Amino acid sequence: MNIVYWALVFFGTFFFMEFMAWFTHKYIMHGFLWHLHRDHHNKDHDSWFERNDAFFIFYAIVSIVCFYLWSYEDVWFCLPIGLGILAYGIAYFVVHDIFIHQRFKMFRNANNWYARGIRRAHKIHHKHLGKEDGENFGMLIVPFKYFQK
Template sequence: MQTLLWIVVFLLTFTIMEFMAWFTHKYVMHGFLWVLHRDHHHKDHGSWWERNDFFFIFYALISIGCFLLWQYENVWIGLPIGLGIFAYGFTYFMVHDIFIHQRFKLFRNANNWYAKGIRRAHKIHHKHLGKEDGECFGMLLPPTKYFKTK
């Protein structure tokens, strides 16, 4: 029973992180912390590092905090939550930074329906250079219209 509960908490955390990514992206990154996210939309900074990368660090610290809660305070739920946040962050990094933005030249030939839909949605998001009028703030579950072919 404990293993099943651990798996449910892990999967629930991973799933909730997609909503957290959407919410953070829409209301924080395109809101009061636009100053950190702006360079991700304007590639005029001339650096591999973007201020936008601080958001990854924030969620990494939350994940580490959950691991520490589990390790030093013996709070069992800290481990599956920490791993769920880490797994989502790793997935987000692989999809967003490696697959879409090609920060490392991997997965360039992925061309299935899901890959195409993710690319379309992200391209629409980046067509807006300002913090207003944005759309497609999620990452792994964009609106279904981006998966349809004409």
């Protein structure tokens, strides 16, 4: 029975992170921390790193704290929470930074309906270079209107 609880917490955390990505992007990145996110929409430097990368650090710290609480304080549910955050972070990095923005030159030739939908949705968001008017949605789950055959 413990494995069922563990799996529920892990997958619940993973899917909750999709909401957190949407919420953080809409109200924090395009809100009071726009100065960190702005260079993601309008690159104003020559560095491979962006100020926007600081947001990864926040979620990494939350995940690390969960691993600490599981390991040293014996809080069992912190392990699946920490792993759920980590798994979502890896998925987000692969889809957003590698696949969409090509920060590493991989998956260039992916051309199935899901790949086209993700690219189309992200292009619509990035057509707005300013703080306002950017359409917001999660990174892995986007509205069906972007998926055309």
